[in-house]
Amino acid sequence: MKVSVVMSVFNAEKYLAEAVDSILGQTFTDFELILIDDKSTDGSGKILTQYAQADPRVVILENRE
DSSP states (O other): OOEEEEEEESSOHHHHHHHHHHHHTOSOOOEEEEEEEOSOOSTHHHHHHHHHHHOTTEEEEEOOO
16 A cells, blocks of 8 residues: 655754654655645755655655745
8 A cells, every 4th residue: 555645844944854754764664755845945945855866755846836
């Protein structure tokens, strides 16, 4: 069974790695992690990109407004 985990992100640079690592570190691994960047102005977008490049389960969506 495939599970989708959805997390919205807005200027979450300070805690983002901790939150994403927690999700990716679960013992159940058959899931996709959809991260929605809600037009962050800090370094959140860069962190999300790094996760997406490192793990094929990570999908990034970006809100334009």
